[in-house]
Amino acid sequence: MQTALFTMVKNRNPSYVASAEVGADLIKEILFHRSLEIWGKGFRFRDLERMNAALNTNGISNYLAGIIGVRDIPDRYARWQWVYPQPKLNANKFIVQKL
Numbered sequence: 001m002q003t004a005l006f007t008m009v010k011n012r013n014p015s016y017v018a019s020a021e022v023g024a025d026l027i028k029e030i031l032f033h034r035s036l037e038i039w040g041k042g043f044r045f046r047d048l049e050r051m052n053a054a055l056n057t058n059g060i061s062n063y064l065a066g067i068i069g070v071r072d073i074p075d076r077y078a079r080w081q082w083v084y085p086q087p088k089l090n091a092n093k094f095i096v097q098k099l
Helices: 002-012 023-037 043-050 063-068 086-091
Strands: none
Touching: 002 023, 023 043
16 A cells, blocks of 8 residues: 555655555555545545544634634534435435434
8 A cells, every 4th residue: 555655646746755654554644645636526525424533624724614614523423414405305204314
C-alpha cells in the first residue's frame, strides 16, 4: 500500500517522500491523501459514515462551515443518516424511517 500511496501522491507533489507508516497510521495517511485528491466530490461523507468517524472542522477557515455553523458532528450521529421525504413515507406504509 505504501507504493500505491507514493505513486498517487508523487503525481500531485513531486517532493513527496514515500511513507514509512504501517498499520493504522498508514491507513490514516492514505485517508488524508484521499481526502486531498477527491476534495469536493462528496466522498468524504461516505468515508466518515463507513468508518463511524466524527467530523471535526474546528480550525478550518472554510466559509461553508461558517455559514451552516457545523463544526463537530460525533460518530454514529443521526445527521449521518439520509431520511426519506415525508411524501414517500405517506405513500408507502412499508417504509420505516430509522433514526
